[in-house]
Every structure is written in C-alpha cells, then in structure tokens.
Amino acid sequence: MKARNYMPALYEGHKILPSDILDSRLPPLGNTYYVKKSTDADYPAFFDKFNYVNNVGQNSVQNTITAGMALIQDYDTLIICPGNYDEAGTVTLTGKKGVKILGYSTGMQWSEGATTWNDVTSGADIFKLVSCKGVEVAGIAFINSQAFDAITVSGWSNHIHDCSFVGDAGGGAVGLRGIDISGGADTYIHNCRFFHYVDFGVRVTTNQRFVMHDCLFIVPNDAFLYSKFYVLS
Numbered sequence: 001m002k003a004r005n006y007m008p009a010l011y012e013g014h015k016i017l018p019s020d021i022l023d024s025r026l027p028p029l030g031n032t033y034y035v036k037k038s039t040d041a042d043y044p045a046f047f048d049k050f051n052y053v054n055n056v057g058q059n060s061v062q063n064t065i066t067a068g069m070a071l072i073q074d075y076d077t078l079i080i081c082p083g084n085y086d087e088a089g090t091v092t093l094t095g096k097k098g099v100k101i102l103g104y105s106t107g108m109q110w111s112e113g114a115t116t117w118n119d120v121t122s123g124a125d126i127f128k129l130v131s132c133k134g135v136e137v138a139g140i141a142f143i144n145s146q147a148f149d150a151i152t153v154s155g156w157s158n159h160i161h162d163c164s165f166v167g168d169a170g171g172g173a174v175g176l177r178g179i180d181i182s183g184g185a186d187t188y189i190h191n192c193r194f195f196h197y198v199d200f201g202v203r204v205t206t207n208q209r210f211v212m213h214d215c216l217f218i219v220p221n222d223a224f225l226y227s228k229f230y231v232l233s
Helices: 018-022 043-050 065-071
Strands: 032-035 077-080 083-086 091-094 100-102 115-118 127-133 136-138 141-143 149-156 159-161 164-166 177-183 187-190 193-195 200-204 210-213 216-218 222-226
Touching: 032 065, 065 077, 065 091
Parallel strands: 032 077, 077 100, 083 115, 091 127, 100 136, 115 141, 127 149, 136 159, 141 164, 149 177, 159 187, 164 193, 177 200, 187 210, 193 216, 200 222
Antiparallel strands: none
C-alpha cells in the first residue's frame, strides 16, 4: 500500500474530527518526504512501500538529506530514516515556515538504529536554519568531527528537541558549538544532550528571547553562552 493511501492530507478532503485534535492525529498540511539511503539492504522494499509522486510532481523518497531538504516547502515534513548520513556540504533551509524535520535518534549520544548526521565530508557546519519560522527539528544525533557547529539558527519560534549533539568522533573535543543562535527570537530548546564541544553546547549571540530546559551538558568549558541577560518586569 502506498504511503499516500494511509496518510490522508488536507487537500485530499480528510475531515478533521475533534478526536483528531485531542489525540494529536492531525494529517500533515503539506507533503511528506522520506530520506532513505539507497545502499540499505531494505531500500527496495521501503521504496516500494513509501514512494509516490506527490502533488508537486516529486518522489516522496529521496536518498540524501540534501536532496530531501531541497524539495521542502512551507508546512512539509521530512522524515530521516535511521542511518549515518554524511552530506557533501552544509545543508541550508531558508525562509520556510512550519516545516518538521524528524529523525530516529535513540540513547544518550548515537546508537544502532538511530539517525546520525555528521560533517566528515562537508568540513563545514552541518545544518543552517536561515530566516525560518516555526521549524521543528527532532530526533537527530548531530556529530561534529571537525571545528564547526552542528546547527546555526536565525528566524523566529523555531523548536529543537530530543536531539544529541556530539563534538567529537572518538578523539577528543573538536566541534565548536552544538547550537548557535545568531538571530531571531523565541527559539525553544529542550530535552537535548550536548557532549564534548570546544566552546559551548549552546551559544546565543543576539539579545533575543529564548527558552531552554531539560538539557544535559558535558562540555569542557561552559554549557551555554548568552551575550546579555534581561529581566522583564
């Protein structure tokens, strides 16, 4: 059965019932894309089950994060299947609203069956959100094996949770920062783990509102840096 047959979207006339809202079973507003490595043994079966040509003429299954992210439009969802992803360069999402980027991270750092994303080939920051609004990133283990950041954020009301950020690949701390908030307000970070970064787990370089709670930091220097603190009364 194709994915579209059992994941009804609003444009297909799905009726939203009160129970859908209470149980958080709302269908996606936009298209859903999957990232699955073509070298995986189960790729042919996965492609047969989940791939379809969507309403903008694109295949729902892509082989790299870079390819999947390039197709994302407002309110789309990108599901990154378990695997170790090593993209050719920094992946950037610019000016998008309401996008969900979801992986399968498990455990404290990374483990078998998890979604991991590293910088071995790129030699650059792993992921950039540029002027995005309401983007959710969850369930991904970011691994910096070089002196770069995992995620840099600019925009408004972006949400990062249940991710791992690791600043080394077994040889000591080399990654600079797990999350670098460089612009925009109301970034929300929670239930994340930060390990072995040279500078900070999280750096906030703009005087903007942000919320962070329930995070674990094991870093050589400081957990996070915020340029200035303000108390509103």
